[in-house]
Amino acid sequence: MEEQMQQSNGTDWTVEEECGVCSIIFSIYSKFPPMPSAQALNMETGEFFPFERVRKLKSGYAMAEALGVAWACNCRERSKKRFDEQFTLRDPNERALSDTLYTVRFPSGELKHGVTDHAGRTQRHKTDGAQAVRIYLGHRQSA
Numbered sequence: 305m306e307e308q309m310q311q312s313n314g315t316d317w318t319v320e321e322e323c324g325v326c327s328i329i330f331s332i333y334s335k336f337p338p339m340p341s342a343q344a345l346n347m348e349t350g351e352f353f354p355f356e357r358v359r360k361l362k363s364g365y366a367m368a369e370a371l372g373v374a375w376a377c378n379c380r381e382r383s384k385k386r387f388d389e390q391f392t393l394r395d396p397n398e399r400a401l402s403d404t405l406y407t408v409r410f411p412s413g414e415l416k417h418g419v420t421d422h423a424g425r426t427q428r429h430k431t432d433g434a435q436a437v438r439i440y441l442g443h444r445q446s447a
């Protein structure tokens with residue numbers, strides 16, 4: 305199965321009002337003592353990064369994103385800045401893959417199945433800014 309990685313555009317994520325999860329995260333991490341050599345883990349990507357970066361973030365939501373736990377909060381649902389994206393699937397020769405079964409995998413792990421239209425376009429899928437979604441050809445039950 306061929307696999308394509310699509311990165312949604314838009315990185316200017318802002319949240320005006322933070323949910324309980326974010327405010328708790330902020331209250332915990334903003335008060336952490338400096339730990340220059342400590343590493344933090346992004347639970348969504350499995351990547352480690354300097355813990356200091358989390359401490360210095362300005363909002364609980366930004367911290368939750370950095371730690372990969374933003375799916376646990378309500379801010380994403382609340383935000384008006386959700387992206388409504390459509391992807392065009394193409395073969396290696398740039399020909400549109402029309403009437404093709406595909407599966408979108410969101411960072412939350414949620415899978416959505418669909419079929420492209422005559423021009424190889426997927427349905428519109430709501431994503432948040434700066435979120436990576438994966439698109440697989442065919443229908444997958446898990447990814």
Ligand SMILES: [Zn+2]
Nearest residue numbers: 323326377379
């Ligand atoms: Zn939140």
